[in-house]
Amino acid sequence: MYKFFAAEIIGNTSQNTCFKLLTLRPLSEIFVPQPGQFYMIQTGTACDPLLKRPFSIYSIHENRLSFLYRIRGKGTSSLSQLREGDRLQVIGPLGNSYPEPDGDFIAVAGGIGIASLFAFMSKYRRRAYLFYGAMNKDELVMLDVVRELSKETFISTIDGSDGRKGLITDELRDFLDQAILARRPAQVYACGPVPMLRALAEIARSNSLSCYSSLEEHMACGIGACLGCMVKTVAGQQRVCKEGPVFNVEDLIW
């Protein structure tokens, strides 16, 4: 079993204008990832981009690893140009994973944050009240599939082009105020931009919910050596790549 391996691209397909799905076939025996874990993936063929980039596992199926990514900077632009048959170096699975839910749960995804929650919802099918927010309808990906995976799906966009107009955290707040459920979920799992996660931490606190957030940070190595991805916690500084990426928001100092 190897945590550092070569893999062949067997798919790198566009989902819409800004998202692609990368599928890799590892060329050696690998460890099975848990939802929330991530991989460091080579994105180019020469020294530029130099560093690997972290990507949450989106799905694993018959020993094929899939990663949903948004084309955003130099690394993802370079990755988007690679084709089937190209080989990449990969390190992973890395970091911790989402803790097991107790019954139904709430999942909150902001933008590309859906990628790591997709893996989680696939493991616990039809148990998630999914709150999925994006800037506009073009940035909502895999809607049909996520609806299928979740128990109920709530959508919002900042421009109102799909679902409720506004922030997904407002949608969640209303849900928690109004919903009459036989058994109220006790846990929130989230991945998205920091302002969303901060707002969510507040909502979780006032509703006595446990909230686990997957954080994103720039990192050079992903294996705990570079100390580029530190986050302040009640237990002191911790590495997003090693002690995270999933943190109980109660432990975060931000």
Place this chain on the structure above:
Amino acid sequence: MVKLSVTVASLKLKNPVMTASGTFGYGEEYAEYIDLNRLGALVVKGLSITPREGNPTPRIVETPAGMLNAIGLQNIGVRAFIKDKLPFLRQFDTPVIANFFGDTVDEYVRAAGELSAAEGVHALEMNISCPNKQEGWIMFGTDPKRMDHVVTEVRKTTNLPLVVKLSPNVTDIGCMAKAAEEAGADALSVMNTITGMVVDIRQRKPVLANNTGGLSGPAIRPIAVRMVWETCRAVSIPVIGMGGIMTARDALEFLIAGARAVAVGTANFINPAAAVEIIEGTEKFLIEENISDINCIIGSLKLNPLNERQPNHNADY
């Protein structure tokens, strides 16, 4: 069989490939990826007498063929290193070189003293690219007098081989190298990172929270090779070469330019097995070139006579 072993000061290394401080954690981070016994030496993350929190994030930004970092020397402190990290490293047949630094001469001396007394530390590497808090925050490593003072004091404290890691942010590295040698250094590491800045043009501010950082990676390699060559000409103590080494080919450039050993840094972040691959690649090169001892290649650089046209055989660039 090719002989790969080299001697740096009184340290016998089974091969000339070490890890560069700050890129290899305390060794344990890499133990699940490579056999640490394979390394020529293992240089741990810089230690100070008391723990350091380091800088706020962002601490890292990628640059063309390189990266800029301002970690801020975050570390667990000398005592926690000795207590919690060193026992793990003692099980390997690889010399441990403890990198250390201080804000004042006294802090350097105390860190060196405690590390020297610890079982399992085989040599010390002094990071002098730090500002002197007591003397107007001027870098120890960019002023020959300040460097002479701090190296002289540390020399009195330790009997371990003392390596001084030079800063490239100077006009004449040969002059700094000589000052370190005269102050009692047993070897020199050349070089530390080059100070740089990356600007976010939309925000009109530096990307790193610390504004500036140290540039590393292949982007700096030609500068490092030149500085190693200049240092080797200036001093008679061994030089450990580093700066953007990604492959055995890169390591060989440094060895040919005169480095007795090399250190792999940023490459560890990208490829956790980089150091081992470089050892294997170096051995393969020596076999191909029919050279039985690595020491035959060290300092084998044949300078071109100036003002004479040379054929260009270079297929590497």
